[in-house]
Amino acid sequence: MSDVRLRLEGVSAGYGRTTVLRDVDLEVHTGSVVALLGSNGAGKTTLLSVASGLLRPSAGRVLIGETEVTRAAPNARARAGVCLIPEGRGIFRGMTVRENLLLQLPPWEKDKSFDVALEAFPALENRLGELAGRLSGGQQQMLALSRAYLAKPSLVMLDEVSMGLAPVVVEQIFESLHILASNGTALLVVEQYVERALQMSDHVYLLNRGQVVFSGRPDELDENEVMRGYLGHELDSPDVAATT
Structure with a gap:
C-alpha cells in the first residue's frame, strides 16, 4: 500500500x-513534513486551495x-482526513471560543469533547466564554489551529500560520506543529519563516x-543561492515568503 497521503499530478x-x-x-x-516555498505570487495558496477542494484544477489530478x-468537495476531503488552516486565522470572530471549538468538531465524530485542543493550547481554557474576535492575534491563531487536533486529520495544510505574530507566540505555534508531526500527522507547510520551515x-x-x-531534501537545497534567485531575499529574512 502506498504511503503517499496527498498527490498532485500535472496540476494546472x-x-x-x-x-x-x-x-x-x-x-x-504519511507522517512527513513538507515545506512549500516561493515568492509572492508563486502559487502557494492556490496549490493549497486545489489540494483542499476549494479550487478545481483546469488540468491534472488530485x-x-x-x-x-479531483472533483470531490472540500467536506468530502475533510472526511478523508484533510485539514486546511488558512491564512488570516479562519475563525468566527463574532462567536465565542467555545462555539468555535464546537464547530471545529467533525459532525461524524461521536466524541464532542474539545479537551485535546485545550491541552495543546491551554491559553484558551480560561477564555471559552469570550468572543473570538477579542482574543489576541496569537490566541486567535491557536484557536484556528485547534481544528488540526479536533478533526483528527491525517494531513494538515497550513498557510502562513505565523504571520503577524510575536516571536514568543511563533515559538508556541511551531511547538504545536512539532507535536502534530511527532504524532504521525503529515504536514504541508507554507511559512514566512523559511529557515524554521x-x-x-x-x-x-x-x-x-x-x-x-x-523538489528535494532540505540539505540538497543551496539555500542562499536559491533564495536570492527565486525569492529575492537572504535565507534569514522572516518575510521571504508571502501569500499568493
Whole structure:
C-alpha cells in the first residue's frame, strides 16, 4: 500500500483566464513534513486551495491516498482526513471560543469533547466564554489551529500560520506543529519563516511563477543561492515568503 497521503499530478489551475499553477507534481507522504516555498505570487495558496477542494484544477489530478478526489468537495476531503488552516486565522470572530471549538468538531465524530485542543493550547481554557474576535492575534491563531487536533486529520495544510505574530507566540505555534508531526500527522507547510520551515521539514518544494523549480531534501537545497534567485531575499529574512 502506498504511503503517499496527498498527490498532485500535472496540476494546472488559476482564476478566470489567469493561470497560476502550471503542470505541478507534488507528494506528501504519511507522517512527513513538507515545506512549500516561493515568492509572492508563486502559487502557494492556490496549490493549497486545489489540494483542499476549494479550487478545481483546469488540468491534472488530485489524490488522497490512492483515491482520486479531483472533483470531490472540500467536506468530502475533510472526511478523508484533510485539514486546511488558512491564512488570516479562519475563525468566527463574532462567536465565542467555545462555539468555535464546537464547530471545529467533525459532525461524524461521536466524541464532542474539545479537551485535546485545550491541552495543546491551554491559553484558551480560561477564555471559552469570550468572543473570538477579542482574543489576541496569537490566541486567535491557536484557536484556528485547534481544528488540526479536533478533526483528527491525517494531513494538515497550513498557510502562513505565523504571520503577524510575536516571536514568543511563533515559538508556541511551531511547538504545536512539532507535536502534530511527532504524532504521525503529515504536514504541508507554507511559512514566512523559511529557515524554521526548512529545519522541521523532510522535503521541500520551491515554486516560481506557478512551476516547481526544486523538489528535494532540505540539505540538497543551496539555500542562499536559491533564495536570492527565486525569492529575492537572504535565507534569514522572516518575510521571504508571502501569500499568493
